[in-house]
Amino acid sequence: MNTTGTTSPPRPTLGQALRFWLKLGFISFGGPTGQIAIMHNELVDRRKWISESRFLHALNYCMLEARALGIFSGAAAAGGFGGQGSTIRISGWGMLQFDASAGLVVAF
Numbered sequence: 001m002n003t004t005g006t007t008s009p010p011r012p013t014l015g016q017a018l019r020f021w022l023k024l025g026f027i028s029f030g031g032p033t034g035q036i037a038i039m040h041n042e043l044v045d046r047r048k049w050i051s052e053s054r055f056l057h058a059l060n061y062c063m064l065e066a067r068a069l070g071i072f073s074g075a076a077a078a079g080g081f082g083g084q085g086s087t088i089r090i091s092g093w094g095m096l097q098f099d100a101s102a103g104l105v106v107a108f
Contacts, residue, residue, distance in 0.1 A: 009049050011049070011078065012049055012078050014085065016078075021070065025094075036059065050073055055073070071086055
């Protein structure tokens with residue numbers, strides 16, 4: 001029962017959540033701090049998938065680690081599959097960039 005008078009944030013579909021995490025995975029600008037700012041702007045302010053207090057609570061546990069915050073936020077917004085999808089989408093792009101860089105170093 002909700003006695004505070006506030007409503008819970010809308011829950012995105014799995015497709016909406018995965019599209020967001022794919023987009024965020026491709027944005028490397030600003031490093032973890034930049035990604036945290038983008039997540040706050042998109043998830044709390046614009047889309048309202050997560051409440052401000054829930055986001056800040058997660059940020060306390062995931063200080064300056066955008067991937068961990070992304071996993072938590074994905075699970076909080078879209079359930080278990082959202083957390084798994086955000087993990088793959090955010091970490092996968094970084095692994096691909098690392099592998100490509102390593103391949104170039106080995107080749108030359």
